[in-house]
Amino acid sequence: MKRFVTVLSLFTVLTLSFGSEAKAAVTAADVAKHNVANGKTVYDANCAACHASGILKAPKTGVKADWAARLPQGMDTMIKKSIDGYTAAGNMPARGGNAELTDQQVSDAVAYMVKSVL
Ligand code: HEC
Numbered sequence: 001m002k003r004f005v006t007v008l009s010l011f012t013v014l015t016l017s018f019g020s021e022a023k024a025a026v027t028a029a030d031v032a033k034h035n036v037a038n039g040k041t042v043y044d045a046n047c048a049a050c051h052a053s054g055i056l057k058a059p060k061t062g063v064k065a066d067w068a069a070r071l072p073q074g075m076d077t078m079i080k081k082s083i084d085g086y087t088a089a090g091n092m093p094a095r096g097g098n099a100e101l102t103d104q105q106v107s108d109a110v111a112y113m114v115k116s117v118l
Pocket of ligand 1: 042047055057073077086090095097106113
């Protein structure tokens with residue numbers, strides 16, 4: 001039984017690590033699923049205030065070092081956190097503080113920002 005549990009937990013660890021690795025890398029293909037031109041318009045009006053300057057510890061658009069630890073989360077996670085808002089080192093307001101934005105608009109803006117650091 002003990003051996004079975006050990007094998008089982010090893011299997012779980014391997015599955016989890018391979019699983020997260022599979023969706024980890026953000027590629028140009030992830031970005032291409034979104035309307036980046038629309039994302040720029042949304043970004044300029046709603047996100048640039050924090051993400052151009054890095055105010056409140058926001059990761060700066062176009063600065064790869066600011067995104068290196070974030071990109072491995074995968075596109076879907078970063079989009080979800082942008083829609084819901086979250087607090088880690090700083091405070092990212094839900095939908096960048098504009099409740100009028102649709103999920104699509106927020107996703108496109110994330111794609112625009114991610115594209116700037118790929
Ligand atoms: C009021 C300032 C502010 C505005 C406006 C803002 N953000 Fe942020 N954003 C932040 C901060 C601060 C963080 C980092 C939070 C942390 O790590 O604790 C962040 C983090 C992020 C991240 C990284 C998420 C991750 O998983 O690491 C993304 C993507 C993002 N914002 C997208 C957007 C988008 C898209 C908009 C516009 C719709 C936007 N933000 C508007 C402050 C802002």
